[in-house]
Amino acid sequence: MxxxxxxxxxxxxxxxxxxxxxxxxxxxxxxxxxxxxxxxxxxxxxxxxxxxxxxxxxxxxxxxxxxxxxxxxxxxxxxxxxxxxxxxxxxxxxxxxxxxxxxxxxxxxxxxxxxxxxxxxxxxxxxxxxxxxxxxxxxxxxxxxxxxxxxxxxxxxxVNQIYLDSKAIVVEIGDEAPNSPNLEPLRDVKVSTYPGYHLPHVWLVTNGRSRRVSNLVLCGQGRFALLTGIGGDGWIRAIESILGPDGASARAYKIAYCDYIECYREEYPVRGMDENGAILVRPDHFVAWRCQNLVKNRVRKLSSVFDQILGQQERCS
The missing domain is CATH 3.50.50.60 (FAD/NAD(P)-binding domain)
Structure with missing residues (x-):
């Protein structure tokens, strides 16, 4: 308690x-x-x-x-x-x-x-x-x-603050951290969706006539955010089954000709996953976990990820 x-x-x-x-x-x-x-x-x-x-x-x-x-x-x-x-x-x-x-x-x-x-x-x-x-x-x-x-x-x-050894970060087996030997950490931004990195900023729109918004606006505000692509409906259903469609602690979005469209073709090069993969972003805009593509038991996968980050307890929805 x-x-x-x-x-x-x-x-x-x-x-x-x-x-x-x-x-x-x-x-x-x-x-x-x-x-x-x-x-x-x-x-x-x-x-x-x-x-x-x-x-x-x-x-x-x-x-x-x-x-x-x-x-x-x-x-x-x-x-x-x-x-x-x-x-x-x-x-x-x-x-x-x-x-x-x-x-x-x-x-x-x-x-x-x-x-x-x-x-x-x-x-x-x-x-x-x-x-x-x-x-x-x-x-x-x-x-x-x-x-x-x-x-x-x-x-x-x-910008280059990275959390790699934290229990609030989950890395899938085989997911390798980016290697940038020529990057100057005091001058060059480390751009990656690898768990522990800050979510890279990209501009998004809902349609060709809407005002652009940062993907960072979709995240934060006290909630986790699940970002997926065209083939990610399974991830949306999975997180809703865990937290409910109006989950108090998470929200989900499909990017790339779905809920949101990338403005300048910036999102695809940095997403680090297939169109049916998923990225889980913490409320502080740091990537908590990512999966390259759609897995079979998505509910179990997301549940285990949340359990590792938040601890074993019943989550409110």
Whole structure:
């Protein structure tokens, strides 16, 4: 039986056990202790380089909010909350590391430019000097400026958050994770519907004259979303048999000349499944599970997926 919501404590300020990376930087080792759940500034603190703090705090809350709501409503066991540290600590580590790297790049630049009148005067003189020392200074200055470029270009770090080792993620046997050896994770978006990845955004319409909507709008809002294609009626019937046609915790859509049409031929290259396959998206827009094509016992398959994600209990519909 789920305990009253007043017995759960969510904090963004409480002191927890941290690993220190320097005077301004710490990261929590564990984001949960019993019925106390910590997110935001309580779990990661770092220099303001890149402006990563508020964005990370918001995504922490987005990760936790639906899980806590499902537990309170009785749709999930409390084991779902155990995924908070597993999913978000790696994100916190990456954010703290990027902020530290950015701070070090700035320190290097400030050391070259100088922090007082005399040192800056020396720097300016060498910068315009036709000499060996001037050439060396210009090289050092150029390299230091280039090292700060990621402060502007690293916003993708918020898009490339991936949950691979979580119990709230289910991977089918034989489904291989994408391999992108030449991808720069701080600049290039990792586009995939592999479980644990954020659902890629694509534009959709209901017909040729309707306003376009993002596929992300179909997901979220406190519900799971099942996305399938032309041959996916079996998946629609299966999830309705589990949750009911008006299931409170899930909804289903057929994409590609069905409920919705892709606007710019973007959905097919990234869907990662056949036209009769299925993608299950969590309320926080992360892919929970996918199946390449239609399987025989779809009700059993979906039931086992939900049981693994939410825990063994009776789900409300």
């Amino acid at each position: 789920v305990k009253p919501w007043t017995e759960w404590v969510v904090s963004t300020r409480v002191k927890v056990s941290h690993r220190s990376y320097g005077l301004l930087t710490t990261i929590a080792e564990n984001w949960q202790s019993g019925r106390v759940l910590c997110i935001g500034d309580a779990t990661h603190r770092h220099p303001p380089i890149n402006g990563l703090g508020s964005n990370t705090c918001i995504s922490d809350a987005f990760n936790l909010a639906w899980k806590l709501a499902y537990v309170i409503k009785g749709w999930s066991s409390s084991s779902l909350l155990d995924t908070l540290t597993i999913e978000r600590k790696l994100v916190g580590d990456a954010i703290v590391r990027r902020a530290n790297d950015g701070m070090e790049a700035h320190r290097r630049l400030w050391k070259i430019i100088g922090l007082d009148h005399n040192s800056r005067k020396t720097f300016s003189g060498l910068l315009g000097a036709d000499s060996k020392e001037g050439a060396e200074m210009r090289d050092r200055y150029r390299e230091a400026l280039e090292a700060t470029e990621l402060e502007i270009q690293a916003l993708i770090i918020h």
